[in-house]
Amino acid sequence: MSVIDPILGGAVEAFLPAERYTCTVGTGGVSGLDLVEFSADRTVIRSGAGSLVVAGVALYDRPAGDKVTVATTGIWQLTASGAIAVGARVIAAAAGDVAASGAAPDARTVVGYAVAAAAGGFVLVKLTV
Numbered sequence: 001m002s003v004i005d006p007i008l009g010g011a012v013e014a015f016l017p018a019e020r021y022t023c024t025v026g027t028g029g030v031s032g033l034d035l036v037e038f039s040a041d042r043t044v045i046r047s048g049a050g051s052l053v054v055a056g057v058a059l060y061d062r063p064a065g066d067k068v069t070v071a072t073t074g075i076w077q078l079t080a081s082g083a084i085a086v087g088a089r090v091i092a093a094a095a096g097d098v099a100a101s102g103a104a105p106d107a108r109t110v111v112g113y114a115v116a117a118a119a120g121g122f123v124l125v126k127l128t129v
Helices: none
Strands: 020-024 035-040 042-047 056-058 067-071 073-079 087-092 098-100 110-114 122-128
Touching: 056 073, 067 073, 098 110
Parallel strands: 020 042
Antiparallel strands: 020 067, 035 042, 035 056, 056 067, 073 122, 087 098, 087 110, 110 122
């Protein structure tokens, strides 16, 4: 499989299709491939660890106040926080990253599962938001 890189401040999806919608970016801005969570009506920020309100994946780098497209499904190359095995359920980690969920996760925190083991700080994740 080839390496999938962000292009021009955006994100490239590994496989299609994906459901998408537009939100306003809240405090702090977002980067392409960040997991984002709702902070207000149709407003997103980078997700925090164990978030219960993950909205999906931001597709572009955007500052606070701008609009950003968010994907809720699909397979994406996301930043891994620690080791993640193939098939592992993943949850939001700090700063918009993902982490392995552990043995008995709160089902409300699971955002998808790894379709390949984490390598080089990245992991392919099938979103189930």
